[in-house]
Amino acid sequence: MAEPDVASTLGAHRALSNPTARIWRRVALGELSSKEAAAFLLREREGIGDLDHETIERGGALFEPPTPERHRENLRVLLQALRAPDELVRETGAAPNRSWRWVPALAAATSVVFLLWLLWLRPPVSGPSDGGPTFLAEYALAPGQGAAPMRGRSSPSSSEVRTFVLGGKVKLLLLPARAVEGAVDAVVYALGSSGTGRRLPVELIVHPAGAVELDATARALGLDEGEWTLLFVIGPPSTLPRSWNDVSDDRGSGSYEVVRVPVKLVARL
């Protein structure tokens, strides 16, 4: 049994049971607007605890029902997921087990789902070559990536080397500082001490809001033990350089962004 299960489940139950949650639920059901809910909560001060005015107004907008277009898109993606990728991991038994054997298949299925999702959501590509705007999302590595620092220390800065074990997984998440419009694609190169980059044979996950995720085993990257710079090239699909020689500089050519993440692969921590 996983001990956090009880605490997490009870915590979720409690979080959904307070008076504020009931008001937000009515917003989610379309019975109240977020503004009405916020006004009610602030007037009644009902169960809002230490929430400030801004949090209530800003956060409350989350609970508004999605637009019909968004709802339709989301449903379409889920129908696709419901039909296709679970073939890889479908099981006959219903009882949960602790087996980890299905993890690779599940990871593959997840990637397929996200790719399908992306394909569904992609509008026509509009990049600088089409007269589109300059791509400037200001990607940065999300905190807490790579080998965890000692507890009690703050998260490492973006320039610090992330350490991964060769026998484990490399998971990195890049978040845009601003909303990304249109389709985005990403590739990753590894830069060794020679200064020459080579494209890594892994699919990056690009989330609909633009977040870019590398989730692969260290072995799958095909890199040896040692220090590397992972170079993420992110931008509209039509603008991405086709090879390492076409990658211009750290900021790209304005049509894509380049994010460098120093990593260290070790046999063991």
Place this chain on the structure above:
Amino acid sequence: MAEREQAVLPSAVMERAFDGDPVAFRQFYHRYDPTVRWAVGMRIFRWRALIPLFEDIVQEVWLHLLRRNCKLMRYYKGAHDAPFERFLAVISARLGWKLAKKYLGEPDEELLDIHEDEDWDFAIRIMNADFLEQLARIVAERLDETDRRIFEGHYVEGSKIKDVGAQLGLNENTVYQRKRRLEKKLTSFAEDLLGERTRGGGSELVAVMLAIFVSSVQGAAEPGPGGAENAEPREMEVDDGRA
């Protein structure tokens, strides 16, 4: 502000939806997407950085729910006392919180990998309706003030461990250690409750507690797939206009 009861979705429709019938799933999604969005939203609306990612997170939660032939949702087989909607909300809230912490970079052992296998067995077992309410009461009665505040801050409100520590005047390591002990205590409380239920098993007591719980929980009017046979389902309302 009275709450409006939500329409019951017949268990047969839900079963077909879980089996991949697109028409049934469309109905299921119309009916329960607000629940999933609400549950996930409750876990992340405090975090400004997560608001632009909300749609992503909700969609990821749905994908987890659909995974493995809708396995998580199929755990609800009518053996559980909570309405299906509540069951789905708690599961969605848990998944949403894990994803939120991943995006926030919270250094937590729970973050190891949401895609990896997770033992939901115990969580599902304690998700019987009266259990969580009993457990909540025990938490309020038996935990000391510090543990209670760690539980409220981290598990209920979703604050980071270091932020909870700052509020308590404790360093992160201390809070982390206390959190681990707290998890063991809660698990022990839950095991005791499960044991008492197994040994005592008074069906009347369970029924009374269930009735109290159901009446106290919002949106508790709906039975799930296994309970629908014994209920009087109202006419299904599906808002086709939304899609």
